[in-house]
Structures are given as structure tokens and as C-alpha cells.
Amino acid sequence: MPDTYPEEPANGSITPAAMRAPRNVAETGLPFLFLVELLVKVMFQRGQISLPALSAHVKLGASVLEPLLTFMRAEKLCEVQRTGYSGTDADQQYHLGDQGRLRAADYLRRNAYSGPAPVTLADYSAQVLAQSVARMQVTRDTVMQQFHTVVASAAVLDQLGAAMNSGRALLLHGPAGSGKTYLAERLHGLLSGTIALPHAVMVDGEVLPFLDPMLHTLASGAAPPADPRWVRALRPTVLTGGELTLDMLDLQFDQGARLYQAPLHLKANNGIFIIDDLGRQRCSPVELMNRWIVPMSRRVDYLSLHTGYKFPVPFDVIVVFSSNLAPQQLADDSFLRRIGYKIHIGELSGYHYETVFRNTCEQFGMAFNHASYHYLLQLHGQHARPLLACYPRDILSQLCDVACYEGRPARLEADALHWAWNNYFGAADGSAGIQNGSASVLHKGVSK
Numbered sequence: 001m002p003d004t005y006p007e008e009p010a011n012g013s014i015t016p017a018a019m020r021a022p023r024n025v026a027e028t029g030l031p032f033l034f035l036v037e038l039l040v041k042v043m044f045q046r047g048q049i050s051l052p053a054l055s056a057h058v059k060l061g062a063s064v065l066e067p068l069l070t071f072m073r074a075e076k077l078c079e080v081q082r083t084g085y086s087g088t089d090a091d092q093q094y095h096l097g098d099q100g101r102l103r104a105a106d107y108l109r110r111n112a113y114s115g116p117a118p119v120t121l122a123d124y125s126a127q128v129l130a131q132s133v134a135r136m137q138v139t140r141d142t143v144m145q146q147f148h149t150v151v152a153s154a155a156v157l158d159q160l161g162a163a164m165n166s167g168r169a170l171l172l173h174g175p176a177g178s179g180k181t182y183l184a185e186r187l188h189g190l191l192s193g194t195i196a197l198p199h200a201v202m203v204d205g206e207v208l209p210f211l212d213p214m215l216h217t218l219a220s221g222a223a224p225p226a227d228p229r230w231v232r233a234l235r236p237t238v239l240t241g242g243e244l245t246l247d248m249l250d251l252q253f254d255q256g257a258r259l260y261q262a263p264l265h266l267k268a269n270n271g272i273f274i275i276d277d278l279g280r281q282r283c284s285p286v287e288l289m290n291r292w293i294v295p296m297s298r299r300v301d302y303l304s305l306h307t308g309y310k311f312p313v314p315f316d317v318i319v320v321f322s323s324n325l326a327p328q329q330l331a332d333d334s335f336l337r338r339i340g341y342k343i344h345i346g347e348l349s350g351y352h353y354e355t356v357f358r359n360t361c362e363q364f365g366m367a368f369n370h371a372s373y374h375y376l377l378q379l380h381g382q383h384a385r386p387l388l389a390c391y392p393r394d395i396l397s398q399l400c401d402v403a404c405y406e407g408r409p410a411r412l413e414a415d416a417l418h419w420a421w422n423n424y425f426g427a428a429d430g431s432a433g434i435q436n437g438s439a440s441v442l443h444k445g446v447s448k
Contacts, residue, residue, distance in 0.1 A: 015130040016197035017124035017225035023063050029120040030202060035060075035068050035109050040077060041097065041114035041445065044104035048081070048095040059116040059228040069094060077103060090098035112258035113207040118200035119229050121311065124210075128269050128314040131195045133235065134167030138190050146189035151352045151359070151389070152179070159343045164190050168340030169296055169319040173327060177390035178345045180322040182275035184274045186284045187320065194219040195270045196230040204309045208251070208260045215267050236271035238264050242280040249291055253306040265301070266318050278323035278330060285323075292319065295339045350377075360392040364400055366410045375414040379421050395420045 022028040025035060042057055043049060051069075055062055066221040072078040077100035081093045095105060119127075121136050143161040163170040164187065172180040197216055201208045212230060216239055222232040240248075280286050295301040295315040304310045323330060324388075327342050336342070348356065354373065361368045376395075380387060396412075398420035403410035 015196070016119060017127055017227055017230040018212060021061055021228060023061065025067065027061065028117065029123060030117065031205075032068070032071075032237060034205065035064075035117065036072060036077070037103075038117060039065070039068055039072065040100055040104045041107050041112070043078060044097045044101060044108070045114050047393065050091075050093055052223075054094065057113050057116070064280060072100070075099070096199065108258065110115075110209060111260075112257070113200065113209060113260075115209065116199035117229055118202040119198040119227075121201055121203050121313070124198055124201045125314050125431060127196055127198075127230075128316050131193070131270050131314050132167075133191070133270050133272075133318055134316070136164075136192055138164040138192075138222045142190060142192075144238070147186060150183070150358050152183065152350070153349070153352070156183075156343060156345065159341060161190070163341035163343070164318065166340045167318060169292075169321065169338065170341040170343060171321040171323065171327060171330075171339050172343050173323050173325065174345035175347070175386065175388065176324050177388040178347065179389035180345045181276050182389070183274065183345065184320045184322050185237070185239065187272055187274075187318075191235035191237070191271060194222050194232050195235055196225045197233045198230050199411065203311055204305060204307070206260065206305050206307070206309075207448055208262050210262055210267065211263075212267050215264075227307050234282055236268050237274065238268040238271070239274045239276060240264055241276040244275060244281050244288070246283050246287065246291060251303040251305065260305075263303070265295075265315070265319075266303070266313060266315055270316055271318070272320060273317045274287065274320045276322045278321045279325045285325070286332075289321075289331045289335050293335060293338065294353050316354055347388055350387065353387040353389075353392075357392040357396075361412060362394050364396055364410060365405050366396065366399070366412050369412040372412045372414050372417055376417050378423075379418070383425070385425070391424075395424055 009317045025032050028035070038058060039054070042054065046053075046057070049057075051065065055065060058065075062065045068081075069078065072174050073080065076097050078094050079097050081095070082091050099416045138161050140158070140161060143157050147157055160170075160183065172184055174180055197208075197211055201210050216236055217234045224230075249263050249265060251263060253259075254261065275288075278288070281288055281350055295317075296319065299315050300312050301315045302310055302312055321330075321339070322330055327336055327339075330336075347353075357373060357376075358368050379385070385391075395417065396410075399412065399416050402416070402419070
């Protein structure tokens, strides 16, 4: 197995998805008997089905299906019945015979996949390389356009833009609440162009379902690939956090459903894979990051089927790590050098903090009051709290909560901010009370 993939797909500039739809079984790249097995499973689950409907289901033309159906009829796996008089293929309905139903039960016990015909692993790998995320260009104008509503320093935005052009991994680190996750998710807007994604991929006779409606967004208005086994989609952004385990980074086979589940980073190919809250996973950061040494350095990963067969897949992903820990606390120097950019996201400047606060007031329909805002800054100084991006929304939302409770408009006042501050950070003496004219929420005291 190769350690790395070639720079260009083996078939030159014409990618598999751009080729014409296969006209016969040989052009699909799939074994004849594998396709017979697929049709048997489809008929078992769909029941009686016409040739046009079968073609639409498996994404293969009639010229590919006809010899397969002829073979199946000769082997008494299926039967055909004419239901109309128009003389078209729609009049012919195919259904399994007794022998076909017995075979279907055996096929489904091995692998229950019965969706569109897959593409070969070689074609998938060639397609990924042809539409590599590393070939995408990000400019300062693109960053300014995407982040024009985001309050962040120009230096940080320049780092993010350059990092996206590198195609290498990046680490956003800094205190909790500084906006690392928000910035990481906004990187999706810097992805440009559409890609071709397969419905499924065949590896050593097994089918790996690939297209995931939860992670992949179809590109509306874009010309579909010539081969209908592929779809046109936007570059993906996949986010995972503290729930990530090492097992989730390998190919999973559900013994009950008899189906494979592709790992998240494989579905993120040609896009971004965000690992949020690095350090909060069940496994240690060192174990998790060691899992990425080979993929990040060679741009290839290795997966295994439940049969034990091991195979390489392209790793064309911009990995974005986000952590509250400093880089030196996460991994050693040998791994950290594989992360192209280590970007610190810290507290906001006074100007940026006020901008975020004013914007949040506007979003909540609350009039900005400079005297009350100055009081909030005093609380920050008194308690040595940094000006983090999360605080304005978290604190002002509490003012909206109590206003809703009291049946009045939310107001920005010093007493209200003091009450919200104590709720948010925890009042040491329990005296979290506010009083605003006729409306009040007061700490009455508790009898001992």
C-alpha cells in the first residue's frame, strides 16, 4: 500500500465524476456478481419494481441493468411480469422468485446495504485529489467579506486566512469563552467551489455508505456529475467535541444493522474537520493527537474492514483543533510542528468589547447606556475578569430573562448588571438582588 498518493489523479484531468455515466457493467468498475447481489437486495426490500424505478434507485442506466436482469432471470432469482399495454419498460415489473428471496436473506446477513451503486475506492481517491481543499485560494477580501460582522482583530483574521491557504492543520487556543469555536465554525464560509461526493464506496467487496445528509449539503443549481452515482455538494465542515473517542476515528461496522459507518474525518474530505474542546475527550490529548500524526504528515489515512482488510484513503482535510489548553500542554514538539498555525484567541480590547456589547444590546432590543456599561467595566476590574467575547451575551440574556419574568421591557441599568453578574459568576455572599423602580427581584433573606 502506498504511503502517499500522487499529486494528480491517475486518469489525468478528467475525474471519475466528470466522466459519462457507465454504459455497461465493465464501465462501473464493479464486479458483475456484486451488482447482482445489490439488485437482489433492492428487490427484496422494494418488492415489485419497474426497470425505470430500479434504475433511479441504484443510479445505473438500463444498458447496465439489462444484462444483470437477464442473468437473474436465467438463474431463477427474479421474474418479470407485464402490467400494462404501452409497450415500454415501465410495463415490466420485476420481483424476486423463491430462489431470489433465499439469496437475499443471505446477502443481507452479510451486508445490508441496498442503496445506490457505489463507486470504486480508486475512483473516490482520484476524485478527492482532483478537488483538493489545498488548491483552494483564500484572499484578504474573502476573509473581510466573510467576517465583516465578526468582532476580531485584524491580526487574527490574517492568521486564519493564511492558515486556510496552507491546507495544514491549525490550533486555536485560549481561555474558555474567547470565541474559538465561533471563529472555527465561521471558517466554513471561506470554503469555495463545489465537490463531487459518492453515495457509497466499495472496498474489497464491502460497501461503505458515504453521503450523509446531516453533514453534506447538496449544491443547488450546480450541474450534476455525469455519473449519477455521484452528487454535487458544498465543501463540508464537520464539527465534533468532547464526545469524540478514538473508536469514532475508525471504520465502524454495526453488527445489528449490518452496515458500515464511515468515520467523521473521511466524510470531511475536501473540507474542514473541527475538533472542539480538545482536552475534554475521554482519551488523553496525546492519544488523540498521536492518531493524526500519519494522516497529517502523509495526507493519507488507513482504515480496516471488519474482515481485517486494511486499506489507504486520502486525508484531504484542514484539521482545526480548538482548546483551552496551551499548545505545550497538548502534545510534544514532534507533533506540534505538524500543526502549521497556532493561533491564540485571547480577551478582547476595550474597543472590541464595547463593540460586542453594543451589538448584543441591539440584538436584544435594549438601549445602550454608557453609565451602566462603565459600571460593568468596573466589575470586570474589581473581580479581575478578562474582557471575553462570551460575557456580553451571557450577561445581557439574564436581563432579558428577568424582564420577561416581570412582564416589562429589558433595561440596561447598573443594579440589573450587578444582579446578572452575581448570577453568572456566583455571588460569594448570596446577595444577588436587584431593584429597578416598581419592578424588583430581591434577595429577601432566609431564616435560619
